[in-house]
Amino acid sequence: MTDIGVIMLDNDLPRPVGDIGNPRSFAYPIAYDVCPGAETTLVVEQSAVGLLEAVKATAARLRDKSVRAITTCCGFLAIYQKELAATQDVPVATSSLLQVPLVLRMLKPEQKVCVLTVNASTLTDRHLAAVGITERVNLVGLEHTEHFYPMIVGKRKDLDVPTAEAEVVAAATKATQDDPSIGAFVFECTNLPPYGGAVRAATGLPVWDALTMIDWLRAGVAA
Structure with a gap:
């Protein structure tokens, strides 16, 4: 098996x-x-x-x-x-979003989980409710990236890992600057784990993923 x-x-x-x-x-x-x-x-x-x-x-x-x-x-x-x-x-x-309710229980009551997703504009309340997410999340999307998102949706065939990593880290870093209550990241996208270490290093926050x-x-x- x-x-x-x-x-x-x-x-x-x-x-x-x-x-x-x-x-x-x-x-x-x-x-x-x-x-x-x-x-x-x-x-x-x-x-x-x-x-x-x-x-x-x-x-x-x-x-x-x-x-x-x-x-x-x-x-x-x-x-x-x-x-x-x-x-x-x-x-x-x-x-991987199934982890969000658990991660929230490990944070301070005033802290949030940042869900870093490939597309925040289409990750709906229906998606979140299906995995038990009801509170304290900040959705941050990568749909406006110049390299990562076009690769994900098939508009380009190549992947430059350093470029993608820089885009992911930039989005995560900006998220923490915009919302200091973020206490952890959960990556929605299963293509994001290669960049988890870089996000941890840049933000000092824990990261959970697929x-x-x-x-x-x-x-x-x-x-």
Whole structure:
């Protein structure tokens, strides 16, 4: 059996080490299965409308491969957390956003979690409610970046890691300057973990992401 199965979007993005889609990001085996039709802009910019059955079918295929838990390669699939969990007989964690309520309990009552997301303008209350987020979050998006976002949505095929890192760090740093009540970061986007160390160094704040969630998820199901 493989401990973790990942539902992948139907795209072809560059995936450096640290990205959830790169198996070298993990110290244990990962099973992958692509959800047909799950194009990035459909999921990120259109709330994955019409994709529920395809996502369920992909989860079922992973379960047929005897995975012990299921996650996804896009935090925006949080919108289907309840529906997917209800149809599988293994734990399902659609999004790193599931960590936000826990992180909030570890902060001072007046502090917030900054959710650094690929697109803050399309991460809706419906996404947040599906994973139990009801308070004390500051959404900061990367949709206006010149390099990172165009790469994510397929408008460019190359990824310059130092350029992307600089954009992510700039967004995180500005967020803390604009809102000193931010006490931690949770990265929504599963393409962001390669830059977590740089954000920690630049802001002095803790960072949780898709990799931290998957490590935690695996700890509960590993033989």
